[in-house]
Amino acid sequence: MRMSFVAAAAIALSSVAGTATAQRASASRPSGLKIDTQYFKLKNGLKVVLSRDTSVPTVTVGVYYGIGFRIEPRNRTGFAHLFEHLMFQGSKNAPKGEFDKIIYDNGGINNGSTRFDFTNYYEVVPSNALESVLWVEGDRMARLDVTEDALKNQQGVVMNEVKVNVINQPYGGWPWLDMPQLANVNWYNSHNFYGDLTELEAATLADAKQFYESYYRPNNAVLVVAGDIDYSATKAMIERYFAAIPSGPPLKLPSLAEPRQVKEKFQVKPDRLAPKPAYSVAWHMPDRGTPQWYAMGLIDQIVAQGQDSRLYQKLVRDTGITSGMQAGINVGLGNMYNYRGPMLWTVGFIHDPSKSREQITAAVDSVIEDIRTRPVSAEELERARTKIRSSLYNLADPSTRFGLIDLLAVGAMWENDPRWANRLESGFSKVTPQLIQSTAREYLRPTNRSILLVEPAPAAAPAPATGAKQ
Amino acid sequence: MIRIILSALAGVLAATTPATAQDYPPLPKPGAPKPYQVPASETYTLANGMQVTLIPFGQVPKATVNLRIYAGGLNEAGRNGLSGLTAQMLREGAAGKKGSDLAEEAAAMGGSINLGNGLHETTLGIAALSERTPDAIRLLGDVALHPDFPASELERIRQNTLRSLSVARSQPQTAANAALAAAYYGADSPYGRILPTDEQVKSYTLEDIKAFYRANFGAKRARLYVAGQFDPVAVKATIEQVFGGWAAGPERLRVVPTVQPGPRVILVDRPGASQSTLRLAWPSPVAGSPGDVPFEVMDALLGGSFTSRITKNIREDKGYTYSPFSSVDFNPGEGSWTFNADVTSDVTGAALKEVFGEIRRLQTVPVPDSEATGIRTWMSGTYILQNASQGGLIGSLAQIDLLGLPSDWITTYVPKVIAVPNLQIHEAAQQLPLDKMTLVVVGDLAKVEPQLKALPELQGVQFQRVTPF
Numbered sequence: 001m002r003m004s005f006v007a008a009a010a011i012a013l014s015s016v017a018g019t020a021t022a023q024r025a026s027a028s029r030p031s032g033l034k035i036d037t038q039y040f041k042l043k044n045g046l047k048v049v050l051s052r053d054t055s056v057p058t059v060t061v062g063v064y065y066g067i068g069f070r071i072e073p074r075n076r077t078g079f080a081h082l083f084e085h086l087m088f089q090g091s092k093n094a095p096k097g098e099f100d101k102i103i104y105d106n107g108g109i110n111n112g113s114t115r116f117d118f119t120n121y122y123e124v125v126p127s128n129a130l131e132s133v134l135w136v137e138g139d140r141m142a143r144l145d146v147t148e149d150a151l152k153n154q155q156g157v158v159m160n161e162v163k164v165n166v167i168n169q170p171y172g173g174w175p176w177l178d179m180p181q182l183a184n185v186n187w188y189n190s191h192n193f194y195g196d197l198t199e200l201e202a203a204t205l206a207d208a209k210q211f212y213e214s215y216y217r218p219n220n221a222v223l224v225v226a227g228d229i230d231y232s233a234t235k236a237m238i239e240r241y242f243a244a245i246p247s248g249p250p251l252k253l254p255s256l257a258e259p260r261q262v263k264e265k266f267q268v269k270p271d272r273l274a275p276k277p278a279y280s281v282a283w284h285m286p287d288r289g290t291p292q293w294y295a296m297g298l299i300d301q302i303v304a305q306g307q308d309s310r311l312y313q314k315l316v317r318d319t320g321i322t323s324g325m326q327a328g329i330n331v332g333l334g335n336m337y338n339y340r341g342p343m344l345w346t347v348g349f350i351h352d353p354s355k356s357r358e359q360i361t362a363a364v365d366s367v368i369e370d371i372r373t374r375p376v377s378a379e380e381l382e383r384a385r386t387k388i389r390s391s392l393y394n395l396a397d398p399s400t401r402f403g404l405i406d407l408l409a410v411g412a413m414w415e416n417d418p419r420w421a422n423r424l425e426s427g428f429s430k431v432t433p434q435l436i437q438s439t440a441r442e443y444l445r446p447t448n449r450s451i452l453l454v455e456p457a458p459a460a461a462p463a464p465a466t467g468a469k470q
Numbered sequence: 471m472i473r474i475i476l477s478a479l480a481g482v483l484a485a486t487t488p489a490t491a492q493d494y495p496p497l498p499k500p501g502a503p504k505p506y507q508v509p510a511s512e513t514y515t516l517a518n519g520m521q522v523t524l525i526p527f528g529q530v531p532k533a534t535v536n537l538r539i540y541a542g543g544l545n546e547a548g549r550n551g552l553s554g555l556t557a558q559m560l561r562e563g564a565a566g567k568k569g570s571d572l573a574e575e576a577a578a579m580g581g582s583i584n585l586g587n588g589l590h591e592t593t594l595g596i597a598a599l600s601e602r603t604p605d606a607i608r609l610l611g612d613v614a615l616h617p618d619f620p621a622s623e624l625e626r627i628r629q630n631t632l633r634s635l636s637v638a639r640s641q642p643q644t645a646a647n648a649a650l651a652a653a654y655y656g657a658d659s660p661y662g663r664i665l666p667t668d669e670q671v672k673s674y675t676l677e678d679i680k681a682f683y684r685a686n687f688g689a690k691r692a693r694l695y696v697a698g699q700f701d702p703v704a705v706k707a708t709i710e711q712v713f714g715g716w717a718a719g720p721e722r723l724r725v726v727p728t729v730q731p732g733p734r735v736i737l738v739d740r741p742g743a744s745q746s747t748l749r750l751a752w753p754s755p756v757a758g759s760p761g762d763v764p765f766e767v768m769d770a771l772l773g774g775s776f777t778s779r780i781t782k783n784i785r786e787d788k789g790y791t792y793s794p795f796s797s798v799d800f801n802p803g804e805g806s807w808t809f810n811a812d813v814t815s816d817v818t819g820a821a822l823k824e825v826f827g828e829i830r831r832l833q834t835v836p837v838p839d840s841e842a843t844g845i846r847t848w849m850s851g852t853y854i855l856q857n858a859s860q861g862g863l864i865g866s867l868a869q870i871d872l873l874g875l876p877s878d879w880i881t882t883y884v885p886k887v888i889a890v891p892n893l894q895i896h897e898a899a900q901q902l903p904l905d906k907m908t909l910v911v912v913g914d915l916a917k918v919e920p921q922l923k924a925l926p927e928l929q930g931v932q933f934q935r936v937t938p939f
Contacts, residue, residue: 055529056858057504058851093494097777097786104777105844106500107851126851131498139494156789156814163744164792164812170640228504240495275636306582307561307573316626317570323630352633383578390580390599393530399859459741 688719
């Protein structure tokens with residue numbers, strides 16, 4: 001549903017996002033996408049990306065703030081997400097309820113989500129309503145106005161969100177919420193991002209004010225407007241509603257660094273609602289943007305994505321351990337492009353108790369050891385590149401454009417270049433079988449992995465705390 | 471300073487208001503909406519009766535190929551789960567190729583073979599790179615027309631099915647859906663059992679699967695949709711070549727469900743559950759009937775949209791729940807309205823009181839014009855959004871075929887929505903009589919049942935505890 005922790009429906013258009021223009025030059029291939037963009041910065045530091053596409057008379061607006069759940073206050077786990085909800089609770093000129101009413105009554109839809117390194121707000125409306133959307137986004141960036149009642153109300157809503165997605169759900173929070181807590185050691189990467197219920201309940205308006213003033217400033221935000229727009233008219237509207245918003249102090253990010261893992265980690269999570277055991281394993285990723293990171297993107301395709309992948313062949317067809325996997329980089333919370341700090345590559349699946357932990361680890365190991373020790377064939381590498389190219393195109397969904405604005409926004413936010421995505425293709429094309437092997441050898445070390453099992457627990461046992469460590 | 475602001479309850483965040491706030495211009499008035507033409511499509515029928523729809527539409531060099539066959543749960547004749555097992559086996563080997571070969575072929579086209587199976591249909595699809603569209607059609611032809619049903623794969627597929635069923639049964643939402651279907655349609659109806667039993671799944675042989683395939687797959691039951699960027703000449707030629715020789719096969723089976731009237735309360739115990747999973751259902755107008763569109767507008771206003779009355783009340787005012795919603799669901803010749811929510815256990819009764827109150831208010835008080843106009847505009851805008859993606863448009867066209875709606879339904883829907891008078895929205899709510907409800911509650915009954923018993927609307931209504939699986 002909307003205002004979700006993870007905008008699964010919106011951004012999970014594909015497990016591997018990418019640029020629309022990542023097109024290999026080849027006479028036999030179609031010309032690919034040509035995304036038209038304009039990029040500029042307002043005096044207050046707000047980055048603005050415009051992209052015109054008139055195929056459908058709608059406009060998609062995204063406002064991305066450079067604050068994710070990693071860096072929320074230490075005694076306020078879940079606060080970044082709770083605050084995302086508060087952003088819908090009213091601003092000076094649009095009291096509670098007005099934001100949604102403006103979007104919906106004009107024929108649009110909207111949502112928000114909280115991720116590792118950003119919180120985003122996005123809406124798509126018929127193009128005649130663009131100015132109304134910019135007006136109300138501008139008002140809440142400048143003058144959020146949340147009451148005690150609204151805070152209490154959203155604490156109730158968010159606690160119900162945690163209940164429906166985690167507490168009253170078999171495999172709730174597995175592996176997306178649990179695995180970072182096991183694999184990481186830096187608090188910023190390893191706390192409960194959905195939040196401890198008591199800390200959620202303890203949040204105050206003063207906390208909200210401080211958070212808003214620290215992170216929700218134009219110099220920490222990107223505004224993307226894509227769709228049926230006129231460039232100069234849109235620029236004028238953006239000036240009108242955003243230019244007067246004062247900048248905040250420059251942002252100081254804490255260190256997000258994770259030390260190199262040198263010993264395998266292991267944990268069992270009892271789950272009294274789960275009828276079958278589950279197995280998950282994660283490895284720390286190379287830093288975003290490095291040659292090894294591109295190689296891991298292709299390793300993900302070769303090893304874990306799709307029914308042609310090596311793990312599918314091993315775990316599904318050959319051994320019958322499972323019927324399919326959840327796997328990927330930033331799994332459950334995004335894709336390989338829309339994060340900045342330390343990240344995991346995760347594989348998880350449910351299996352029958354008749355398959356032992358040792359048997360499963362051996363099956364996974366046989367696939368992982370093979371990619372660490374033997375070069376991939378040219379054909380398999382090419383197929384992995386085709387899969388990535390195809391998934392890139394999915395982002396340009398003409399209906400909502402939510403995938404497209406996500407890519408443009410993170411490029412502007414972290415690379416100061418919305419066309420950053422255009423360079424991805426050359427990064428993937430440079431990956432050789434040798435680089436795949438050397439990357440796998442370092443990053444898919446057994447000592448770099450964490451294994452997290454879910455075990456069905458007797459119904460009489462108390463409900464486990466999510467992500468409780470042994 | 472901070473204390474003063476806090477005590478004023480004016481919203482502490484307003485403290486950050488810059489001096490320019492006073493000058494913020496008023497909310498601009500939107501201009502006139504631009505017209506939107508739903509992409510044109512071409513539909514034709516092969517000599518053997520298979521229907522083909524081509525929709526050249528899309529901004530990216532990809533095409534979605536979707537083959538839909540009227541072979542699903544309705545055709546199982548009580549052997550629940552057999553159509554699903556048959557569907558699972560299709561991509562495990564076809565035209566002499568192993569399942570892994572089929573998967574690699576699909577991946578090299580930039581896609582994968584997607585399977586779907588429900589009450590009415592089995593669906594097969596690939597979203598491929600444009601230049602590989604004819605190859606994708608050939609691959610789907612292999613899988614749909616020439617499945618090998620390899621005996622070597624059946625036990626694995628069966629175990630996967632049993633494991634998935636066990637996980638599904640552990641989810642409170644699945645339990646609620648199963649209990650509702652059984653009560654509402656009757657446990658003996660194909661509409662009334664949403665999951666097979668383990669015993670059923672264990673009993674099916676390879677011969678059962680082959681027999682189901684032979685009896686239910688054929689050209690007269692099939693529709694092929696191709697949407698996206700593709701070469702129509704090559705695509706048409708490939709379709710004729712691949713599917714032209716498919717045997718006509720049986721006619722589509724039509725079974726209109728009968729509904730067991732309420733009132734009734736169905737309870738499923740989930741000791742220790744922190745939330746109650748709610749379903750509340752009534753019959754609604756049949757798709758395409760005169761009452762249909764006004765009822766759909768009523769649904770959006772009452773519970774179907776985020777700005778709906780029920781959502782505003784039990785989420786945005788009371789904070790009882792995260793994701794309440796209502797929907798109108800159609801089968802051929804039948805419609806139903808369902809309200810869904812997961813609410814904190816302690817406020818199960820309080821949440822239902824509010825839901826009943828909102829239904830009663832809509833039944834008794836006419837809808838203000840601004841609210842009615844807003845909801846009609848929202849439905850119009852989101853209908854365009856829904857049909858502006860390849861998958862969404864295919865879904866709409868397939869639904870029109872399934873329900874036997876007129877072929878111009880997509881282009882006439884928005885004008886129909888806009889034309890619904892305010893009074894009809896309020897009148898449509900009369901079709902939710904509180905003394906005829908079917909209510910399902912999955913939750914911690916020790917905590918929840920007393921709350922339900924205290925609700926005036928449930929006085930004298932039979933409470934029935936069930937085990938949904």
